[in-house]
Amino acid sequence: MLPMTEQMASGDLPVAAVSCHIALGSNLDQPEQQIMCAIETIRCLPAVRLESQASLYRSAPLGYADQPDFINTVIRVSTSLTPDELLAELQGIEQRSGRLRTFSNAPRTLDLDLLLYDQICLNTPELHLPHPRMHQRAFVLLPLLEISPDIRIPGLGAAQDWLAGVSDQAIEKLGTHPA
Numbered sequence: 001m002l003p004m005t006e007q008m009a010s011g012d013l014p015v016a017a018v019s020c021h022i023a024l025g026s027n028l029d030q031p032e033q034q035i036m037c038a039i040e041t042i043r044c045l046p047a048v049r050l051e052s053q054a055s056l057y058r059s060a061p062l063g064y065a066d067q068p069d070f071i072n073t074v075i076r077v078s079t080s081l082t083p084d085e086l087l088a089e090l091q092g093i094e095q096r097s098g099r100l101r102t103f104s105n106a107p108r109t110l111d112l113d114l115l116l117y118d119q120i121c122l123n124t125p126e127l128h129l130p131h132p133r134m135h136q137r138a139f140v141l142l143p144l145l146e147i148s149p150d151i152r153i154p155g156l157g158a159a160q161d162w163l164a165g166v167s168d169q170a171i172e173k174l175g176t177h178p179a
Contacts, residue, residue, distance in 0.1 A: 019078055022090065023073075023144075029098065035056065039075060048079045049078045074144045083114065083122055091112075093112060098110075115130060116153070
């Protein structure tokens with residue numbers, strides 16, 4: 001078994017399952033339904049097991065503001081897929097949902113971000129782990145902390161410590177689980 005260090009080459013294959021966190025967001029074409037379908041699709045992926053899911057949250061868009069609010073959540077899965085394999089699966093789900101990448105922060109049917117893959121740091125043209133902006137987004141931190149209250153972000157420390165920096169972002173817990 002490979003040691004799960006804080007650095008991992010992109011092609012290394014973990015033998016044992018590792019814990020991963022995935023952020024889900026949508027603001028087009030029935031966002032809550034998009035989230036529920038995505039979670040069910042992820043749940044059915046080979047070598048992936050859904051461990052936990054946060055409540056749904058409604059958040060104001062960041063960056064490009066002239067668009068509907070987003071529905072967001074975070075799930076925790078265990079997987080024996082490599083980071084690149086899991087990313088490819090997530091991008092395939094996005095594509096099948098009709099995701100178009102027209103411009104940065106554009107409205108979208110589905111956005112799936114691999115936030116954390118165990119405690120691994122990875123920086124390739126295709127994938128950055130941990131997700132480079134996760135600590136700057138209330139719509140990531142609040143659901144992440146709901147399901148993993150003691151989670152640490154590699155290189156940044158306790159996720160809880162970043163909440164004050166996002167307290168000005170508009171977000172509302174809807175109080176429902178997506179599936």
